[in-house]
Amino acid sequence: MKELVVLSGKGGTGKTTIMAALSRLVPGAVLADCDVDAPNLHLLVHGETIEEHDFTASRQAVLDAAKCNRCGTCVEACRFDAISLDDLSIDELSCEGCDLCARLCPVEAIAMNDRTSGTWAMSRTAGGIMFRARLAPGEGNSGKLVTLLKRQARRYASGSNASLVLVDGPPGRGMSGHRRAVRGRHGPAGGRAQPIG
Amino acid sequence: MRIAVASGKGGTGKTLVSVNLSAVAGLDLADLDVEEPNAFLYFGDGPSTIVPVSRPVPSIDRSACDLCGECARVCAFNALVRLPQRIRVHEELCHGCGACVRLCPRQAIEEAGHEMGALVSMAQNGRRLVYGRLDVGEANAVPLIKAVRSSLEPGRTTIMDCPPGTSCNMVEAVRGSDYAIMVTEPTPFGAHDLSLALDVLERLGVPHGVVINKAGMGGVDIVAMCASRGAAVLGSIPFRRDIAERHAMGQLLIDRPEDRRTFRDLWGAVMRRMRS
Ligand code: SF4
Ligand code: SF4
Ligand code: SF4
Ligand code: SF4
Numbered sequence: 001m002k003e004l005v006v007l008s009g010k011g012g013t014g015k016t017t018i019m020a021a022l023s024r025l026v027p028g029a030v031l032a033d034c035d036v037d038a039p040n041l042h043l044l045v046h047g048e049t050i051e052e053h054d055f056t057a058s059r060q061a062v063l064d065a066a067k068c069n070r071c072g073t074c075v076e077a078c079r080f081d082a083i084s085l086d087d088l089s090i091d092e093l094s095c096e097g098c099d100l101c102a103r104l105c106p107v108e109a110i111a112m113n114d115r116t117s118g119t120w121a122m123s124r125t126a127g128g129i130m131f132r133a134r135l136a137p138g139e140g141n142s143g144k145l146v147t148l149l150k151r152q153a154r155r156y157a158s159g160s161n162a163s164l165v166l167v168d169g170p171p172g173r174g175m176s177g178h179r180r181a182v183r184g185r186h187g188p189a190g191g192r193a194q195p196i197g
Numbered sequence: 198m199r200i201a202v203a204s205g206k207g208g209t210g211k212t213l214v215s216v217n218l219s220a221v222a223g224l225d226l227a228d229l230d231v232e233e234p235n236a237f238l239y240f241g242d243g244p245s246t247i248v249p250v251s252r253p254v255p256s257i258d259r260s261a262c263d264l265c266g267e268c269a270r271v272c273a274f275n276a277l278v279r280l281p282q283r284i285r286v287h288e289e290l291c292h293g294c295g296a297c298v299r300l301c302p303r304q305a306i307e308e309a310g311h312e313m314g315a316l317v318s319m320a321q322n323g324r325r326l327v328y329g330r331l332d333v334g335e336a337n338a339v340p341l342i343k344a345v346r347s348s349l350e351p352g353r354t355t356i357m358d359c360p361p362g363t364s365c366n367m368v369e370a371v372r373g374s375d376y377a378i379m380v381t382e383p384t385p386f387g388a389h390d391l392s393l394a395l396d397v398l399e400r401l402g403v404p405h406g407v408v409i410n411k412a413g414m415g416g417v418d419i420v421a422m423c424a425s426r427g428a429a430v431l432g433s434i435p436f437r438r439d440i441a442e443r444h445a446m447g448q449l450l451i452d453r454p455e456d457r458r459t460f461r462d463l464w465g466a467v468m469r470r471m472r473s
Contacts, residue, residue, distance in 0.1 A: 016386075037362040037363065037364045038205065038206045038207075038361070038362045038363075038390050038393075040206070040386050040389065040390070043385050043386060043389055058273075059273070077295070077299065079293060079294050079295050080294075093368055093372075093400070093401070096292050096294060097273055098273045098274070098292060098294035098296050099271070099273045099296065100271075100294055100295065100296040100299065100300075103271065103296070103300065104299075135363075135364065137363040137368065137393070137396060137397040137400065138363070138364070138365050138368040138397065139364070139365060140337065140339070140364065140365035142364065143336065
C-alpha cells in the first residue's frame with residue numbers, strides 16, 4: 001500500500017482540488033481529508049456517511065457554583081485565564097484541561113469532564129471510501145485527530161487491499177498536523193509560482 | 198482599538214484586505230498568522246527590532262528531586278516521564294500550565310524559557326508593524342500570538358491579520374477584538390468555511406462584518422447567506438486578474454485610484470459599523 005500526501009505552505013493554493021482530481025484518476029483509492037481545521041474535500045467529492053464518531057482527546061474543567069466558596073485559588077492558579085469568579089464559570093474556549101484548578105480546589109468544586117474536540121466520519125463516495133474529520137472551534141488537538149484519521153484510513157486500506165491512500169494534508173508549515181500527515185511518506189506539494197507561495 | 202481580519206479558510210484574501218486597509222487608513226498593522234506571516238512583504242523595508250519569545254517549560258533540579266514521580270502523574274499532557282535515574286521533560290508536549298511546578302512536593306521544579314519564535318517590529322511614516330514568527334517545528338502558536346497581541350499599543354488602532362480557520366490560533370488572535378472583518382470568496386468552500394467562522398465570532402461575542410473578495414467568481418450568493426445569518430456585508434473586492442497579480446507581486450492595490458476607493462469605502466463601512 002502506498003500513501004500520497006498533498007500539502008501546501010499556505011491556504012488557497014489548490015490542494016483540495018488536486019486531491020479531488022487524483023481521486024478520480026485512481027479508482028478505489030482510500031481518501032483521507034487531514035485538513036481537520038477546514039475540511040473541504042467532501043464539498044467536491046460527495047458521498048454518503050456510513051459512520052460518524054466523536055473525537056475525545058482532552059478534558060475540560062467545570063465549576064459547581066453551589067460548592068464554591070470563592071476562595072480564588074483556582075483563578076490565581078490557572079495560567080490560561082479561563083476561570084471567572086464573577087459569574088462562577090470556566091470558559092471552555094480558554095480551558096486547556098490541565099487539571100490544576102481541580103487539584104487545588106479545597107472543596108472539590110471543580111470536576112474534569114471529557115470534552116468532545118471534534119468528530120470524524122467515514123463515507124462512501126463514487127471514487128472510494130473517504131475519511132474526514134472536523135476539529136471543533138477553538139480546539140488545539142489537530143495533530144492527534146490527524147493521527148487518528150490516518151490510522152483509520154490505513155487500517156481500512158489494508159483490510160480492503162486498496163493500493164493507495166490519498167491524504168489531503170493541512171496547509172501551512174506549523175507542526176500541529178503536518179509532521180503527522182507526512183510522517184515517513186512523501187508526496188508533491190501544491191505550490192503557486194508567486195513570491196507569496 | 199483592535200480590528201481583526203480573519204477568514205474561514207486560507208487563501209481568501211485576508212492579507213490583501215489587512216495590508217491595503219491599514220495603509221489606506223494610516224493604521225498600525227499586526228500579523229498574528231505566526232505560522233506563515235507575510236503582511237510584512239507589503240510594509241516596505243526598514244530597520245526592525247527582533248525580540249525572541251519563549252514559553253515556560255519545567256526545569257528539574259536533580260539534586261532536589263527524589264524521583265517520587267508526582268510531576269509525571271499530574272501532567273495532563275504526558276510531557277514528563279519518570280525514568281530510573283531522572284525525569285525526562287518533553288518540552289514539545291508541555292503546555293506551560295505550571296501544575297508540575299506547583300505540585301512537586303520537594304519544590305524541585307523551576308521554570309525555564311523554551312524559545313519558540315520571535316516578535317518582529319518596525320515603523321515607517323508613523324505607522325507601526327509588528328508580527329510573530331513561529332519557529333519551524335513548534336506545535337503550539339498560542340503563546341506567541343498572545344505575545345504579539347500584548348505588544349500592541351492600546352491607544353492606537355491596529356489592523357490584525359489573523360490565522361485562518363476556526364482553530365485555537367484563530368480564536369486566540371480574534372478574542373477580545375473590538376471588531377472583526379471576515380474575508381470570504383463566493384465559492385462553496387468560501388461559504389462553508391465562513392459559516393463556521395461566523396459561529397466562532399458569535400460565540401466570542403466579537404462584532405463583525407463580511408468582505409466579499411473575488412466578487413463575481415464562483416456564483417455563490419454570499420450576500421443572501423450573510424442576510425440569513427444577520428451579518429453585515431461591508432463591501433466587496435472585484436475578481437480581476439490584475440488585482441491578483443499585483444498582490445502576488447507584493448504590491449499594494451491602493452496605489453491605483455479605483456482600488457484605493459474600494460478600500461476607502463471599506464474603511465468607511467467598518468467605522469460606521471463600529472460606531473453603531
Ligand atoms: S483545567 Fe487548567 S486550564 Fe482549565 S480552568 Fe483549570 S487550571 Fe485553567
Ligand atoms: S478553588 Fe474551588 S472554592 Fe476556591 S474559588 Fe475556585 S472553585 Fe471556588
Ligand atoms: S514531583 Fe518533584 S521530586 Fe517528584 S519526581 Fe517530580 S521533580 Fe522529582
Ligand atoms: S507545565 Fe504543565 S504541561 Fe508542562 S510539564 Fe508541567 S504539568 Fe506538564
